[in-house]
Amino acid sequence: MKRVFINPEFCIGCRLCELACLTEHSQSKDLILAYRDEVASGLLPRNRVEEKGYITASLTCRHCEDPYCVRACISGALQKDPETGRVTYDEDQCVGCWSCLMACPFGSIKRHPIKEKIVKCDLCPDRSVPACVSSCPNQALTFEEK
């Protein structure tokens, strides 16, 4: 399956990937509306740009072959789709126990700021290339099979 890969050597820490993720997962699909209005009601990017001095990296769910989050999920909200390979998330099933957040060694699960729910990368099911990758100005993010 294709996954999102990051090379910190090329990441310039611009955070366009975070904004692209935010917009893609917004109701309005508009950056300004998403940032100005929807963030206040709990919208947040699924990815996160990490910084260590001048080195930066945009990190998100790796859609692991054997996902730690799926093992830990007590409600069946997180599952590994055997056909697409994606780690899928069903918000209605989630009870906010934070077991996945504890189990994921890649820190790829966030808490929803308001609801007792988690938030994670869905690899943009409506797009051929995830929004974060499309927005990256320096090809630090790539979407490929490795």
Next chain:
Amino acid sequence: MKYVIIGNGVSSIGAIEGIRKIDKQSEILVISEEGFLTYGRPLISYFLAGKVGDERLALRSSDFYSKNNVQTMLGSKVIEILPEEKKIVVKDKQEVSYDKLLIATGGTPFCPPIKGLEGDGIYFFTTLNHAKQLDAVCPKLKKVVVIGGGLIGLKAAESLFDRGVKVSIVELAPRVLSSAFDEVAGKIVANRLTSVGLSIFCGTTVKEIQRDDAGKVKGVFLENGTYLEVDAVIVAIGVVPNIELAQKAGLEINRGILVDKFLTTSKDDIFAAGDVAEAWDKLINDNRVIPIWPNAYAQGYAAGQNMAGAKREYEGGLPMNSIGFYGLPTISIGLVNPPEGKGFQIEMMVDEEREVYRKLVFKGDYLVGCVLVGDIDMAGRYAGYIRFQIPVKDLNLKNNLKQNKATYLDWPEEVFQQFWNKDARIR
């Protein structure tokens, strides 16, 4: 090839998914004493509290079994395993043959001998049936005592309290959550529970259950002399592995069924996984029973693949628990109560006002455990350091960890390449 799985908990789901990863065709039969398809067992506290209804309990969608070509025999008790004949005997004497067998029978609630235990008004809290019994009787209960201040006991207590029942918790250890959490976290949780209105009695236990002439529970006497007036007793001390079948079949057993790194028991073609198994534990480098959800899935998953012919080593268990009480999230991973004088180094950060607490346990250059209360968002990062044994040599890195600021760019480049991107350069 015919696979048979005894038990229908999360190990069983792991095993089905593990088998189907390798073998898409062969017959799989799941035999379960419980009359339900696999449900999220920890959800029973959400169910009792009224937060989750019947429709959300299933761990997989209703077409999971048909899609994966799995037959089920629910409400059927296996009474014997005949390893020589590769057969099992189900309660009505029906015999079922197998090529590969998984024992995933889980645990049974542990119940100490207490005077007055025989009779009505005694409940357990490990299965959906237990939760449904309590749910049905709940409107009639005014006051109850929960025996056990561990994870199961506190969740049962919280759910009943949410339903308007007055709850007292009795715990034999000097504090609640004594096995999974450390003293400070236990204290913060206990404070939270008592401030909401639950009563906690530690360092004592129920000596006798008092009943009226009709046999109805009236109250309990504690070892410390306290008398609590109650309508019901909930025994929620923990579970012991369900080993009878394995014992009768002559499998090697210690506390649980002993399995090797491939989840195979001492008999050919018989595997065991989950709360019934005594499997490899990464941290102590030895086998032990850790009855926790993620291990049960992981063991089932590895066992399933091995049943289907893969040689897949189980990566080893790691104790971890996430539990919240009234909006206070609490997580423990790995070794959190290290023995004194064995070279462990502990770093703690407490902010009582904000109810934030963080404890990190190091051994040499490695993080081996952590407790997080309140601020839990970085839990997975700590899990990474513990699970992958990423060295923490650098003092800056150690400080970052202590201050909850560790980044993945602190991982050595070769480790980052291994897990994130083989072509990555950190520079």
